[in-house]
Amino acid sequence: MHEMTVAAGILSAALGASRGKKIRTVALVVGELAGIEEECLGLCWEAVSEDTLCSDSRLDIRYVPAELVCRDCGRKFPLRENRMLLCPFCGGEARLANRADELYIASVETYDKTNT
Amino acid sequence: MTKQILKKDILGENTLRAEENRRMFADAGLFVVNVCGGPGAGKTTLISSLCSLLGPAVPVGVVEGDVALDIDTERLRDAGIKAVQINTMGGCHLTALQVCRGVSDLGMENGIVFIENIGNLVCPASFDLGEACRIVVTGVPEGADKPYKYITMFRSAHIAVLSKNDLSGAFGFDTEYFERGLRAVMPVCEWYKTSRDAATAKPLADRLLGARAEWSAGE
Numbered sequence: 001m002h003e004m005t006v007a008a009g010i011l012s013a014a015l016g017a018s019r020g021k022k023i024r025t026v027a028l029v030v031g032e033l034a035g036i037e038e039e040c041l042g043l044c045w046e047a048v049s050e051d052t053l054c055s056d057s058r059l060d061i062r063y064v065p066a067e068l069v070c071r072d073c074g075r076k077f078p079l080r081e082n083r084m085l086l087c088p089f090c091g092g093e094a095r096l097a098n099r100a101d102e103l104y105i106a107s108v109e110t111y112d113k114t115n116t
Numbered sequence: 117m118t119k120q121i122l123k124k125d126i127l128g129e130n131t132l133r134a135e136e137n138r139r140m141f142a143d144a145g146l147f148v149v150n151v152c153g154g155p156g157a158g159k160t161t162l163i164s165s166l167c168s169l170l171g172p173a174v175p176v177g178v179v180e181g182d183v184a185l186d187i188d189t190e191r192l193r194d195a196g197i198k199a200v201q202i203n204t205m206g207g208c209h210l211t212a213l214q215v216c217r218g219v220s221d222l223g224m225e226n227g228i229v230f231i232e233n234i235g236n237l238v239c240p241a242s243f244d245l246g247e248a249c250r251i252v253v254t255g256v257p258e259g260a261d262k263p264y265k266y267i268t269m270f271r272s273a274h275i276a277v278l279s280k281n282d283l284s285g286a287f288g289f290d291t292e293y294f295e296r297g298l299r300a301v302m303p304v305c306e307w308y309k310t311s312r313d314a315a316t317a318k319p320l321a322d323r324l325l326g327a328r329a330e331w332s333a334g335e
Contacts (some may be wrong), residue, residue, distance in 0.1 A: 002239045010126055024117060085297060092297060096300070096301055103127060103242070104122075104125050109117055
């Protein structure tokens with residue numbers, strides 16, 4: 001729901017790293033539990049990056065899935081499709097195994113020529 | 117083409133401000149509690165109850181976050197509770213910067229400040245305000261599935277509160293299912309039941325006094 005804030009944060013960081021060159025790709029790492037909806041973020045990105053060095057750039061999102069671990073048998077499995085938070089192998093109670101709340105810019109890729 | 121590795125936190129500006137808040141609150145001796153929950157969960161009622169229980173022992177104040185209006189602030193002031201209002205004008209969460217201003221406006225030292233976040237179980241989870249303690253409130257009428265649906269929020273909280281417990285029978289609330297969800301997502305499962313009667317919040321008020329004492333000792 002706050003994808004616009006996130007898009008503005010990406011813009012500020014990407015422009016800071018641009019050194020006056022046009023940005024081609026911004027690589028993001030986004031956890032499943034970071035509360036970010038990709039399509040919405042894409043639309044916000046188009047809006048905030050317009051007429052900047054980031055216009056027409058691509059957001060390359062690496063998605064980090066959330067995992068559960070069974071308290072009984074210790075096996076791990078994805079949260080997705082296990083929303084009842086129970087182990088699909090033994091039916092035991094599960095708990096979250098990772099944070100999956102990553103939300104950061106991994107890298108930016110610029111064109112070599114100074115922006116024209 | 118040139119690739120630069122950045123590894124930069126997108127909400128980093130808020131996180132930095134939250135760390136500044138934490139230092140500011142520590143210097144002022146303010147134990148700050150961020151109260152989150154959906155609209156109508158009973159956040160204001162809980163805060164009001166806690167203030168009436170804690171008020172005699174320790175100075176208390178409230179920073180009220182709302183999308184618009186100051187209904188809750190008036191309600192608290194009518195009950196004799198010191199409160200300031202922040203309106204986000206549509207914003208879905210409070211930010212550390214807004215809270216810095218709000219807490220400064222309270223002009224308090226050595227006490228407990230409750231921040232009532234915007235009624236929303238999604239966005240406030242991702243914004244550190246520099247608080248020492250985060251409470252998530254959900255009410256019996258909202259249903260027992262909330263920890264399953266709003267994992268990020270419940271995971272980020274130190275304490276969960278189930279409000280409106282006097283309605284539990286009428287709503288057929290499945291406490292066992294609710295608690296299992298809390299156990300799965302909260303790092304340490306700690307939760308309290310409250311109702312409209314302020315006395316039901318006494319165990320939580322005592323817990324906050326204990327947490328404040330621990331926090332003071334650690335600072």
